[in-house]
Amino acid sequence: MSTVHTVLSAPTAGAVPPVPHTAGGALVIDGLNAWYGRAHVVQDVGFAVAPGEAVALLGRNGAGKTSTLRAIMGLMPRMSGTISYAGCPLHRAPAHARFHRGLAYVPEDRRIVPGLTVRENIRLGLIASRERRDEDTVIADIARTFPRLRERLDQMGTSMSGGEQQMLSIARAVAAGPSLVLLDEPSEGVSPLLVDEMYELFAGMKAAGTTLLLVEQEVERALEIADRVCVLDQGRLVHVTSVDDFRTDAAAQARWCAL
Template sequence: MLTVENLHAWYDHSHIIQGISLTVNTGEIVSVIGRNGAGKTTTLRTVMGLVAKRKGRVGFDDQGDILMESTHARYHHGLGYVPEDRRIVPALTVRENLRLGLVASALKGQEEAVIDRIAETFPRLKERLNQVAETMSGGEQQMLAIARATASEPKMIMLDEPSEGIMPVLVDEMFDLFIRLKDQGTTILLVEQNVERALGISDRAYIMDQGVIVHEAPAADLLENKEIQDRYCSV
């Protein structure tokens, strides 16, 4: 599904990503974990085409190398992305935010059917379709951001720190949701500071440190390896 090869990325003169390679197979949940500042968010932004200075190769689905394609083109290939800051429109209702996820989608003419589908997958949002987004809790707003990204039925979705600042009861609900999305056929690349929860739902995981991949393993193996977690993933 996704193949990243020798990827480099810069912000101005700062060389943030230094030749990383990773893969995400169709139907997997793959986590990228590591300390703050390791380069995890920059990795997702570069794969999505949001970092201007980059080199390497990003292969997605059957599209070949998409590294130099626009973010818009990547969206149309079926790549979704939920950034750390959510970027919902706070003054709009839940329903209106979900419609925004379909503006450039081939499903635009099927808005009500899509919203009905999302409401079944996200039961907490089903109760709040007419509620203004800014009146919801942070966790509910995060669910809305994820729901909006799934509206166009992407083949793969990248999630950046979805549990950050969320109350524990909603974190449990959110991780259950990721498993449900996987069961529905959505491939997931997850960046997450909650290492134990991320590894608990992932098939495989990569550990990043200072812009490079330092370890790759089945998530179950890393979940049991506290030495590696302490070395590379403590904040």
């Protein structure tokens, strides 16, 4: 099964909705606190994301959204509280072990590795995968799903435009077929046309059963694919609601998300 292609382009792929290779489960976060030095950036945050659900994590700059994603991926220098995924506690596991549990993280700054070609950057996404999938097949699938990367496979990853680098960062993160994808500000600094393409991809991933946790400044974009909204403000979780309710709640949008 050509997993990446199937996962990402599910809406048009056929009648049977394919499932991600790693059996997903609920992400449950409870009493999460995280610090940068003395700054207490995430304070007693708790929420859950159901399998196959898309949750948008919204809030102003500095609300603690990125720190929450980093804590879920195991990248915060200091944290407390519990995080479990598909019934397994994750909060003591190092970042690389969380990858093997089916988590993928697309960082805000993309982190395309300098000195490596596009192909090598994608290869990095498979390098630790225990599935031992055929690399050429996966790269061919990615080239189909991300047509913009196809002609650029052998050029340096960092020589591409910001939007293309964002695509590469996503392609690399999903190469191993994760069941939960953490996306940090994917639309930031990306041209509107590419953002459209990107959100089509996310919709495809969601339709294929991949769970999404999305941090996004562009609220409207996030509401396009999200099922629920969690709002953070000054490190605290202040609001959890359905997308429909949030969309009509101008007061909440103005209070927590207006720039």
